[in-house]
Amino acid sequence: MNLSSILLFVISKMNGQRTLNAGLHLLRGKKSGQTLTDVEYFNVKPFFAILPKLEESTYSQAIDELLDSGLIIQDEKFIKLTEEGSKRVEELPEFHFRGWDYRGREMIFFGRIALLVQTLSFLREGEFSFNPIQKDRDIQIFVKRLLERQPLTDPGFAKRIGDELKMALLKSGMSEIQKYIFACRLTGSTATAKTWDQLAAELGGGTDALRLQFIECLHRLLPIVEDSDEFPFLGKVAFGIKVNSYLTDSAMHTKRLFDQGHSMASIATIRKLKMSTIEDHVIEMAMNDKRFPVTHFVSEELIQAVVSKSQELGTKRLKLLKDEFDTLSYFELRLIMTACKEVDN
Amino acid sequence: MDLNRILLERFGYESFRPGQEEVIRHLLDKRDTIAILPTGMGKSLCYQLPGSVLEGSVLIISPLVSLMEDQAMRMRQNGEKRVVALNSFLPYSERQRIMGQLQNYKFIFISPEMLSQEAFSRKLNRIRLSLVVIDEAHCISQWGFDFRPDYLRIGDFLKLKGRPPLLALTATADEKVLNDIQHYFKMEKPIVQRHSLDRPNISYSIVEVHSSQEKTAWIKERVAQTVGPGIIYASSRKRADELAIELQLEGIAVQSYHAGKEQDDRSIIQEQFLMGDLEWICATNAFGMGVHKDDIRQVIHDHLPPTIAAYIQEVGRAGRDGQPAAASLLYMPTDEQTSSFIIQSDMPREEEIRHYHRMIGEGHSPGSASELASLTETGKRVLDYYMEHYSLEEILLKFHRLSTEKNEQLRQMVQLVTGGLCIRQRALSYFGEMGGTKPVECCSICGLETVKWLYEKSIKPSAAEKFSWDERITNLLG
Numbered sequence: 001m002n003l004s005s006i007l008l009f010v011i012s013k014m015n016g017q018r019t020l021n022a023g024l025h026l027l028r029g030k031k032s033g034q035t036l037t038d039v040e041y042f043n044v045k046p047f048f049a050i051l052p053k054l055e056e057s058t059y060s061q062a063i064d065e066l067l068d069s070g071l072i073i074q075d076e077k078f079i080k081l082t083e084e085g086s087k088r089v090e091e092l093p094e095f096h097f098r099g100w101d102y103r104g105r106e107m108i109f110f111g112r113i114a115l116l117v118q119t120l121s122f123l124r125e126g127e128f129s130f131n132p133i134q135k136d137r138d139i140q141i142f143v144k145r146l147l148e149r150q151p152l153t154d155p156g157f158a159k160r161i162g163d164e165l166k167m168a169l170l171k172s173g174m175s176e177i178q179k180y181i182f183a184c185r186l187t188g189s190t191a192t193a194k195t196w197d198q199l200a201a202e203l204g205g206g207t208d209a210l211r212l213q214f215i216e217c218l219h220r221l222l223p224i225v226e227d228s229d230e231f232p233f234l235g236k237v238a239f240g241i242k243v244n245s246y247l248t249d250s251a252m253h254t255k256r257l258f259d260q261g262h263s264m265a266s267i268a269t270i271r272k273l274k275m276s277t278i279e280d281h282v283i284e285m286a287m288n289d290k291r292f293p294v295t296h297f298v299s300e301e302l303i304q305a306v307v308s309k310s311q312e313l314g315t316k317r318l319k320l321l322k323d324e325f326d327t328l329s330y331f332e333l334r335l336i337m338t339a340c341k342e343v344d345n
Numbered sequence: 346m347d348l349n350r351i352l353l354e355r356f357g358y359e360s361f362r363p364g365q366e367e368v369i370r371h372l373l374d375k376r377d378t379i380a381i382l383p384t385g386m387g388k389s390l391c392y393q394l395p396g397s398v399l400e401g402s403v404l405i406i407s408p409l410v411s412l413m414e415d416q417a418m419r420m421r422q423n424g425e426k427r428v429v430a431l432n433s434f435l436p437y438s439e440r441q442r443i444m445g446q447l448q449n450y451k452f453i454f455i456s457p458e459m460l461s462q463e464a465f466s467r468k469l470n471r472i473r474l475s476l477v478v479i480d481e482a483h484c485i486s487q488w489g490f491d492f493r494p495d496y497l498r499i500g501d502f503l504k505l506k507g508r509p510p511l512l513a514l515t516a517t518a519d520e521k522v523l524n525d526i527q528h529y530f531k532m533e534k535p536i537v538q539r540h541s542l543d544r545p546n547i548s549y550s551i552v553e554v555h556s557s558q559e560k561t562a563w564i565k566e567r568v569a570q571t572v573g574p575g576i577i578y579a580s581s582r583k584r585a586d587e588l589a590i591e592l593q594l595e596g597i598a599v600q601s602y603h604a605g606k607e608q609d610d611r612s613i614i615q616e617q618f619l620m621g622d623l624e625w626i627c628a629t630n631a632f633g634m635g636v637h638k639d640d641i642r643q644v645i646h647d648h649l650p651p652t653i654a655a656y657i658q659e660v661g662r663a664g665r666d667g668q669p670a671a672a673s674l675l676y677m678p679t680d681e682q683t684s685s686f687i688i689q690s691d692m693p694r695e696e697e698i699r700h701y702h703r704m705i706g707e708g709h710s711p712g713s714a715s716e717l718a719s720l721t722e723t724g725k726r727v728l729d730y731y732m733e734h735y736s737l738e739e740i741l742l743k744f745h746r747l748s749t750e751k752n753e754q755l756r757q758m759v760q761l762v763t764g765g766l767c768i769r770q771r772a773l774s775y776f777g778e779m780g781g782t783k784p785v786e787c788c789s790i791c792g793l794e795t796v797k798w799l800y801e802k803s804i805k806p807s808a809a810e811k812f813s814w815d816e817r818i819t820n821l822l823g
């Protein structure tokens with residue numbers, strides 16, 4: 001697994017309907033109306049925000065690789081698979097990301113585990129003084145609270161946590177290499193973690209590919225320990241990691257006003273925001289709520305008409321639909337396409 | 346008061362290090378004190394001991410959040426539990442909790458911007474303070490790029506009547522900085538306690554070469570033949586990475602360290618170095634603060650540091666255990682230009698200053714304006730402060746002077762390297778010290794013949810045992 005293979009998969013989903021940068025925005029988890037809509041349209045939620053800090057240059061490099069090896073081509077502005085590419089997609093391993101649920105926060109989860117393991121590892125040896133491997137204050141405070149009133153110096157306690165961790169790793173279904181990477185990123189009194197460079201030298205492959213393996217490994221581990229009686233302690237470590245509201249804060253604010261009965265124009269005035277921003281919020285709301293009242297905005301007949309046209313043309317491209325339904329705004333078309341995703345599946 | 350007994354009973358040390366006892370006595374006499382002590386000489390004892398015998402709490406103001414947390418942590422590790430570090434990055438609830446019981450803490454570390462928070466300063470006025478300490482006090486000086494405008498607020502806070510004595514701590518201070526410290530902190534007839542910056546166990550060598558390939562070759566050979574642990578300072582991230590790779594190819598346990606690496610990897614590298622898994626670090630000047638490793642045997646400079654003070658500070662990370670250590674600086678004639686370029690690129694240029702000034706005037710936010718004017722972060726910090734206080738023309742003049750000053754400092758550094766005089770004595774005279782006795786292993790100018798220890802390299806068995814994932818976890822947790 002590497003960036004190119006993930007991109008190839010994403011491109012196969014958006015086949016021919018999106019430009020070059022759509023993938024970048026998706027992987028970085030850009031919270032704009034367009035990206036959020038794409039996530040839903042094309043069923044690529046698992047990849048949302050898996051690489052929040054992805055550099056544009058790294059991204060372009062991965063795209064160039066795919067272009068050079070003839071797996072994708074650029075058709076006008078749009079990117080699509082070649083025949084060779086489609087074949088290759090079939091051979092891709094299955095991905096287990098859950099980007100939509102974690103959005104980069106899996107690293108906080110790992111930070112907590114790393115500090116927890118380090119603390120227990122030193123305390124079980126009776127060493128009370130060490131340099132915390134995690135500098136993040138929030139993580140330090142979280143772990144400190146977590147360990148309050150626990151039998152810290154009891155070696156049995158450390159062992160119990162270790163066993164729980166091993167069990168969870170086994171049960172997660174992650175690959176051997178992922179378990180190895182996970183264990184090698186842990187520090188304690190008897191061993192220090194390895195850097196990405198060191199792991200790359202040892203295991204071969206680039207650091208970016210290893211990081212992706214690691215992120216997927218955390219995305220597999222988290223659901224196993226969340227709310228599980230089997231992993232009581234790790235469950236606590238995972239507290240608050242999964243996104244609990246899929247709406248952005250700003251969209252949440254808009255939703256409250258909407259629920260109070262304000263019109264979009266009135267919300268824009270109250271919030272001193274551009275109309276287009278409020279439109280993005282409404283799309284976000286529709287995306288996250290199956291019962292969202294789309295008929296507040298467009299009539300039932302029009303909805304049906306647009307959906308069947310989209311199926312007939314075999315496209316979700318707004319530009320083409322706009323040509324067919326000139327009276328509808330882009331916003332209304334997006335809303336329909338978002339809300340009626342079910343129908344289309 | 347029998348200070349030696351307290352030292353032994355409460356801190357477990359047999360004797361004071363030079364300067365400590367004097368500073369402590371001045372403070373117990375309620376005198377304002379400026380203490381100039383080299384890094385690693387035990388500055389914290391200078392307030393910990395008085396703090397533990399006086400009634401009330403000690404307030405310690407520290408410029409860098411990471412530094413102060415590191416210090417608070419080390420105090421806790423050494424058994425002093427009544428320590429707290431407060432800064433505006435703490436979550437609100439945590440801050441409230443600490444504020445509610447502020448008087449229960451003996452040592453309160455804060456960042457300067459806390460003082461401008463109404464609720465906090467009110468609270469502070471109600472508790473009893475035995476001592477106020479300002480760490481890295483040179484940050485008050487507008488002449489340095491370490492300048493922290495926040496430090497000027499400390500002066501306002503210290504106007505309080507009947508305030509406790511004040512201790513200003515710093516590792517470097519020339520006359521100008523000393524005056525600023527006294528003036529802005531409104532210190533009353535402070536006693537200046539200086540300790541020699543000389544580190545007799547460190548020997549200095551200058552190695553002249555003609556190209557960076559020659560530097561690389563010298564470093565490779567040196568590292569292969571001589572003892573570690575050691576730090577190699579390079580001028581850029583790229584060069585640090587390049588050197589690390591060259592050395593790795595020779596089978597040396599080495600990693601590069603710079604701000605371009607992700608935070609987790611930086612912590613890991615630091616820990617590996619402390620634990621002895623790594624023998625060498627190739628670093629930019631980002632490495633060193635808060636790294637407490639006593640047995641560093643060598644510091645090598647692949648480039649020319651911008652000032653003598655910076656050079657002495659980096660070199661001073663070697664040999665804290667008192668055992669012999671070696672500092673080597675590789676120099677080629679084009680280095681001066683390279684360093685000058687780096688220094689100047691950090692300074693805002695006249696057009697940039699004018700541009701920024703205009704945009705702020707037109708109502709742009711400082712953030713976007715500084716981006717548009719392509720200012721560096723330090724440049725912006727200093728400029729923002731100046732703009733509150735001075736006209737544009739005055740600011741330009743100040744920056745012009747600052748720039749001249751920087752060039753002058755670099756020139757002095759070049760002098761130190763090329764002047765052909767004893768390096769130790771020249772560096773000390775820069776800080777206004779007269780040379781005392783020279784150690785036998787002094788510097789490459791005085792002649793270094795006897796450095797046998799450097800070549801007594803023990804072959805370490807490589808502990809490259811490979812564990813599986815579950816063995817690793819068992820290793821750590823049982």
Ligand SMILES: Nc1ncnc2c1ncn2[C@@H]1O[C@H](COP(=O)(O)OP(=O)(O)OP(=O)(O)O)[C@@H](O)[C@H]1O
Nearest residue numbers: 358359360361362383384385386387388389390635
């Ligand atoms: N009188 C003493 N005798 C022996 N050891 C001492 C004495 N005073 C301090 N130390 C030790 O010296 C080390 C450095 O002390 P400290 O942390 O105060 O340094 P510092 O001057 O603040 O350094 P830095 O500027 O790097 O933070 C500590 O390990 C401390 O325990």
Ligand SMILES: [Zn+2]
Nearest residue numbers: 767787788791
């Ligand atoms: Zn000499």
